[in-house]
Amino acid sequence: MKKEYIMGNSAIALGALAAGVNVVSGYPGTPSSEIVETIYKYPHEGVYLEWSVNEKAALEVAAAAAYSGARSMVTMKQVGLNVASDPLMSLAYVGVKGGMVVVSADDPGPISSQTEQDTRRFAEFARIPVFDPSSPEEAYEMIREAFEYSEKYSTPVLFRPTTRICHAYASVEVEDKASPKAYEGFVKDSKRWVIFPRLSYQNHEMIEKRNPEIGKDFSGYCRNTCEGGGSKAVFASGISYAYAKEYLKDIPDVKLCRIATPYPFPEDFVLKCLEGVDEVICLEELSPFVEEKLLRTVGRYGLNVKIKGKLSGDVKAAGENSADYAAKVLSGFIGREVPEKGLSLSDMPPLPVRPPVLCAGCPHRASFYAVKQAMKGRRSYFCGDIGCYTLGNAMPLDMVDTCLCMGAGITMAQGFNRVDKDGVCFAFVGDSTFFASGITGVVNAVYNEADMILCVLDNSTTAMTGHQPHPGTGRTMMGNVVEKVSITKILEGMGVKKIVTVDPLKLSEAVAAVRECADLKGVKAIIFKSPCIAVTKPAGKVSISDKCINCKKCIKEIGCPALILSEGKVAVDKGLCTGCGLCAQICPVNAIGGEC
Amino acid sequence: MDMDILVCGVGGQGTVLASKLIASAAMSLGNTVHSAETIGMAQRGGSVTSHIRIGDNAYSPLIPLGSADVIIAFEPAEAVRNLMYLKKDGFVIVNRIPVKPTTESIHETGYDGVEMIEYIKKKCGCLVVDASELCGELGGKFYNSAILGAAAGTGRLGISPEALIAEIEGRVPEKFIEANKKVFSLGLKQAENFDL
Numbered sequence A: 001m002k003k004e005y006i007m008g009n010s011a012i013a014l015g016a017l018a019a020g021v022n023v024v025s026g027y028p029g030t031p032s033s034e035i036v037e038t039i040y041k042y043p044h045e046g047v048y049l050e051w052s053v054n055e056k057a058a059l060e061v062a063a064a065a066a067y068s069g070a071r072s073m074v075t076m077k078q079v080g081l082n083v084a085s086d087p088l089m090s091l092a093y094v095g096v097k098g099g100m101v102v103v104s105a106d107d108p109g110p111i112s113s114q115t116e117q118d119t120r121r122f123a124e125f126a127r128i129p130v131f132d133p134s135s136p137e138e139a140y141e142m143i144r145e146a147f148e149y150s151e152k153y154s155t156p157v158l159f160r161p162t163t164r165i166c167h168a169y170a171s172v173e174v175e176d177k178a179s180p181k182a183y184e185g186f187v188k189d190s191k192r193w194v195i196f197p198r199l200s201y202q203n204h205e206m207i208e209k210r211n212p213e214i215g216k217d218f219s220g221y222c223r224n225t226c227e228g229g230g231s232k233a234v235f236a237s238g239i240s241y242a243y244a245k246e247y248l249k250d251i252p253d254v255k256l257c258r259i260a261t262p263y264p265f266p267e268d269f270v271l272k273c274l275e276g277v278d279e280v281i282c283l284e285e286l287s288p289f290v291e292e293k294l295l296r297t298v299g300r301y302g303l304n305v306k307i308k309g310k311l312s313g314d315v316k317a318a319g320e321n322s323a324d325y326a327a328k329v330l331s332g333f334i335g336r337e338v339p340e341k342g343l344s345l346s347d348m349p350p351l352p353v354r355p356p357v358l359c360a361g362c363p364h365r366a367s368f369y370a371v372k373q374a375m376k377g378r379r380s381y382f383c384g385d386i387g388c389y390t391l392g393n394a395m396p397l398d399m400v401d402t403c404l405c406m407g408a409g410i411t412m413a414q415g416f417n418r419v420d421k422d423g424v425c426f427a428f429v430g431d432s433t434f435f436a437s438g439i440t441g442v443v444n445a446v447y448n449e450a451d452m453i454l455c456v457l458d459n460s461t462t463a464m465t466g467h468q469p470h471p472g473t474g475r476t477m478m479g480n481v482v483e484k485v486s487i488t489k490i491l492e493g494m495g496v497k498k499i500v501t502v503d504p505l506k507l508s509e510a511v512a513a514v515r516e517c518a519d520l521k522g523v524k525a526i527i528f529k530s531p532c533i534a535v536t537k538p539a540g541k542v543s544i545s546d547k548c549i550n551c552k553k554c555i556k557e558i559g560c561p562a563l564i565l566s567e568g569k570v571a572v573d574k575g576l577c578t579g580c581g582l583c584a585q586i587c588p589v590n591a592i593g594g595e596c
Numbered sequence B: 001m002d003m004d005i006l007v008c009g010v011g012g013q014g015t016v017l018a019s020k021l022i023a024s025a026a027m028s029l030g031n032t033v034h035s036a037e038t039i040g041m042a043q044r045g046g047s048v049t050s051h052i053r054i055g056d057n058a059y060s061p062l063i064p065l066g067s068a069d070v071i072i073a074f075e076p077a078e079a080v081r082n083l084m085y086l087k088k089d090g091f092v093i094v095n096r097i098p099v100k101p102t103t104e105s106i107h108e109t110g111y112d113g114v115e116m117i118e119y120i121k122k123k124c125g126c127l128v129v130d131a132s133e134l135c136g137e138l139g140g141k142f143y144n145s146a147i148l149g150a151a152a153g154t155g156r157l158g159i160s161p162e163a164l165i166a167e168i169e170g171r172v173p174e175k176f177i178e179a180n181k182k183v184f185s186l187g188l189k190q191a192e193n194f195d196l
């Protein structure tokens, strides 16, 4: 064993390696991405590792490995679980042979997600167990236990850390060397592995009998804990346990119960916790999961215990908890004053706001600007998608009218076309998102004869989540260089007749391409091809000559963060400028020039 | 030792590296360490913080409000933004050089950091560092080591400058080690000459 100072996600990855995992697959998504990346960086001989094209693919790859007796892990963020839910729901009926852990990272806040959905709900919906770690150290151990339970009950299990676990660092004792588990291989048995209505019925019955047993088993699980004593109890799960512990560390006369396995609910354990208790508060994030379970338990056994939490209005319904919020809620619960700490800051001066923006030199800025220029004065719809380019919504670009979920821009553009025949409907999609969930949308457009323009913002990487490779990059997580999957060929194959590839940094060509496509019927595709500035060497820097008339057009039109005002005059921040040259093509008096 | 240190700045200023250096130095001295960083969307020119919690009595990965012993700020407004985390008798090490928000050129506010520095001075004990002066020609990429040096020089971190230098040697890419050590020692000297 050795101590390593690692992130929660790395603890999950190394815990899985220590548990002898054989196959790991996933799709990037904050806060889960570093799990697969950690496995890539650490020695993992004999382990198969891939970034899959999307979460559904990832889960299916892992499922077959688990059918064969291998241990498999699949990673994603919570909204990715929506994509993977189709195979997951069926897999829950079929079950597995080797241990299979589905890591779905929740994001209370939300800090970088579209929803505040709760993976614990998904576990109950799919009728499979879920593990909820409350620290990186615990996550390291718990992932192995998750594999063991999965094998014991031949079921896939969910593992749901939250952002504050995934991205917290701690010193974790990790095993020096681990080797992948030996496994039997797939044994054909169509009665077991082919899902038919009759099998589903039988297995549904089996699952409903089994789950209360797992609940009993979980009642003895070492990570469901009860500390302290008294007539008041705090039930907490995940990171909220750490927050509660922080507050209660000097207050012994309150019980602190941690629910590490919210489903199947460890009822026997909870009944023990409730002995001598007359009031409970539940501290949890996202949804009142434990609270509802407690209400049910109290109701079923006719206990005279008051349950407080989100449902009773004592805990906020949305957003993430914090140590301070926990202190506030818990001091109210036990009738203590909230200790006044820190400075009084009511006279704080207004602070500069720092919204995230597209990087200086980002080619997406140029793509959006070209479309904006070409469509001046025409009614158009700009359907966005998930990725860095969602930031195209910011002023002065203002080029994202909608953003719903991965791949939705392509199909929503078609929907707008159905209700407004004269509007020009655009869909902006990144290369990684195109592969993940854009392709079927394009087929839908071709088949149903939609008029739309697909703009693929191809920067040759998955930028938002930290530059993971994808099918278009020609690199895999096994370290192989493979043939790049061509977006153009895919589009041709699907029957898109008009496909143009332009360099967005050549503004007039890009504008002309958009204009041409806007006047054509059917599905048109423009591939704006230019690499992400974070993965290429900058071309140089530009400077502003004394021809500048200080009209500020460059700033007002594109909002590149490298264009600044210095003593009232437009200037270039040399530390940020990449020399993309977009501003030089906008300046009316040619005052901006390169010095490459 | 129980010690809560908050490192803050603007995305791209090297707060993450600085906090790794502090955390690993504290660990090398035999302490239990937890920390948490801003990761994701906010990294792009947004406000970033690292919370470092040293000692066995810390459970939450984030420092509770009013509990930080020290704030190390790479930017004046970011120091003020995080002052609510500081203890009543806490101490701030802050860089005088402002980072204008990326939207400044579109919506001018005239932000220059001066008001922020004044506010910090009014509220708590602090050491104001001019990282630009310390780093000279080396430039903004080395601000983090200069400020870290100054922080170490105040003696408030509970971590010796030697332990931090050892981490610089172990964690910074080879070709930047000397320059980082140089600005670190300049920061250190400035703090030592300062009447704390």
Ligand code: SF4
Pocket: A360, A361, A362, A541, A542, A560, A561, A562, A563, A572, A576, A577, A578, A579, A580, A581, A582, A583, A584
């Ligand atoms: S060339 Fe102009 S638009 Fe491009 S990064 Fe530099 S300042 Fe920004």
Ligand code: SF4
Pocket: A544, A547, A548, A549, A550, A551, A552, A553, A554, A555, A570, A586, A587, A588, A589, A590, A591, A592
């Ligand atoms: S657009 Fe050209 S003339 Fe106008 S402010 Fe910018 S550099 Fe100067």
